[in-house]
Amino acid sequence: MSELTRGEVQGILQDIFRTVFGNDSLVLTDTTTAADIPGWDSLQQIKIILACEKRLNVRLRARDINGLGNVGEMTSHLFAAVNKSSRKSDRGT
C-alpha cells in the first residue's frame, strides 16, 4: 500500500462510521467520542476497528483496540500500524 497520511486514515475511518451508523453527513474529529454518536457502543467500536483493519490491511493488538477512547486515538493507532506495515514491505523489496 502506498503511504497514507494521517488525514487519509481518518477519512477511511469516517467512511466506515458513516456506513455503520447510516449517516452520510457524519464528520469525525480527533475529539469525537462515543458520547457524540448515538449507538456507538463497545460492540460497534470493535466492528468499526475490524473493518478498518481489513481496509488498511493491518492488524492491531487486542489491548490496543480495548483502550481506544476517542477518534484521535483510533486514528493514531491505525496510522502507526499502516506505517509499520509499509516500512516492513519497503524492506522486503
Add this chain to the structure above:
Amino acid sequence: MATGSSELNKWIQAALGLRVPGAHEGEVDPIVAALKRMDLLAVDGLKPLRVRVLGNVTTDYLADHLKLMLLRSGFGASVNAGQYGGLVRGLLGDVDLGPENCDACFLILDHRDIQFPPPIGSTAEEARALVQREADFWISLIERSRVPTVVMGFDMPPHRILDEQDGLAPGGLGWHVRSINQQLASRLPATTAIVDAEALQFRVGAAKWLDQRLYHLCKQPYSMDALPEIAHTLVAALAGLLGRARKVLVLDLDNTLWGGVVGDDGLQGIELGQETADGEAFANFQKYVRQLAGRGVILAVCSKNREEVARAPFREHSGMVLKEEDIACFVANFEDKASNLRHIARTLNLGLDSLVFVDDNPVERSLVRSELPEVMVVEMPEDPAHYVHALDSAKAFPLRALTREDLGRGASYRTIAALQEASAESGTDMDRFLSGLQPVAHVEAVDASTVDRIVQLIRKTNQFKLNLSIFSEAEILAGARDVVAIRLADRLQDYGIVAIAVTVPGNGILRVANWVMSCRVFGRRLENVMLETLRTNARSHGCTMIECVHTPTEKNVILPPILRQLGFESTGESAPWRRSAEGADPQPHYMTIIDRRLK
C-alpha cells in the same frame, strides 16, 4: 415517511440482489448495517417472524447477519440476541421461548459450553457415560423451547490434547463433541433442526472459523468473515423447519448438464464423460443431481432447444448419468425462461418459491432474478469443475430427517405432471386415467409410528390447509381417535401419509379443527375419501353436522371452491363451513379404502 420507506426498499432490494454464494464481504457489510437499523416486521410481502438467538457466546453480530439471511428467505424478521452467557440461564427460564414471545429461535452451542468433558485417561465406558449425561443435560434444556428451534451443534475444539486420537477415540474431547452432536441429531424433537457445526467449520475453513483475538475482545469466537456462512446455514435449516424448503431443481441443459450446445455441435459433439476434464466435471455434476433426486428433490428441465434435440442426449448419449425418467417435468422450447418456470410450477402444482434454478448463462439467471424473485437462482461459476460446490453450498434443499415420503417423491411428481398433461389434452378420459392408477387409500392408525409424519405434514402444508393451527405430538396422540390420517398408494408407488384431519366431536357437530392435504396428491380426489371417512366418524359420534374451521390465508385460496364442491356452505368470510353428515354421497373417487385403525 415516504423517504423512509424508499430507503427501506432500496436496502431490501440490495439484500435480495446479493448473489449467494459469491457475495463479497464489501457488498454484505453495508446491507447488514442498514438492515440492523430497520424494522422489517411490517413490510408488505415479507412473512413477519420474531426470532430469538441464545448462546453463551456473544451473538449480536450473528443476529445482524441472520436478519439479512432471513430476509433473503422471505422473512421480515426482528432478531433479538440474548445476553452473552445467557444460554443455559435463558433456557432455564430467564427467557420464555414460547409463541407469545417469539416465532422461532436459534440456540448456539459452543465447545466451551461442554459440561462433562472426559478427564484424560477415561475408559471407553466412562467416556460413553459422560456423553450420555451431556446429551441428556442439553436435550432436557433444548426441549424447553416451545417454538421451532434450530440448534447449532457443538463445534470442534481448535486444539487437540490427545493429538490424532482426540476426535477418533473415546476419551478425547473431539470424540465427546462428535458423539454428543450425533445424539442431539437423533434425539431432539421434531420441532427442532440441528446444524452440523463441524461440517460448517469445514466449509468455512478452520482459519476463518476461529478468531481468538475477537473472542478475547468481545466473546465472539468466530471471525467476522465466518458470519455470512453461519447465518446462511442456520437460516436454511430454519426455512426447512418452517416448511419453506424448496422442492424442485430446474436445470438448463447446454453447458449446464453437458459441455457445448447439442443443437449446434450434434449429439456426438457435446462434452460429457470421462474423456476430458470438463466432460468429467459435467458427468460429476449430473451424478450429484441424480443423488439429490434420490433423496426427494424433484428435477425439471428448462432449455432453449427443440424438444427432440434436447431429449436426444438423455436417450442416446452413453455419458449421460441422468435419464429421462429422472425428470418430472421436461420443458424445451424457445419461450423465455421466466414463462417456462411458471409453467413448470403450475405443472407440478407448486409455488414459484419451491423452485431452484440452475443455468450457466448469466443473462438467463439475471432475467429470472428480476422477473421471478421468488425463485432461488444459484450463482454458477464459469468452470464446471465447481458446479457441484456452488449448488451444494446454496443449501437450497434443507433436510431435517430423511423420510419414506422423500424417497418416493420423484415418482409422485412424475405422476402429477402426467396428470396435468392428461387433463390438458382434450379427449383424455380423466376417470379412466384415475382408476387405471389403481389407487388405495389406507386410513392409518394414529400412534407412535405415524405421529411424526402427521405433525410434520400439518406444519409443512400451505395450500390445502384450513387454517394455521398446528399440533404437537402429544396433542395428536391425546386425540388420536379423532385424527384421520390417510396414506395413498397406487400401482406406481406409495405416497405415504398425505391427508390429515384433526377433529373434535361434540354437541352433535364434528368440528374439523384442521384439515391438510399434500399438494402431491391434488387432483386424485382424495378429498372425497376424506369426506366419506369424516361422515362415517361423525355418524358414529352421533353428530349430524360437519363443520370446518377455515381461516383464509395468502396460500390457501384453493380451499373455498373445493369445500363448496364437497357440499360445505359458509354464511360469510369468517363463518365456519358446514354440511350435513347425512345426504347424498360426494363424487366418485375410484379408490379402495382400507381401514387400518384399531377397532
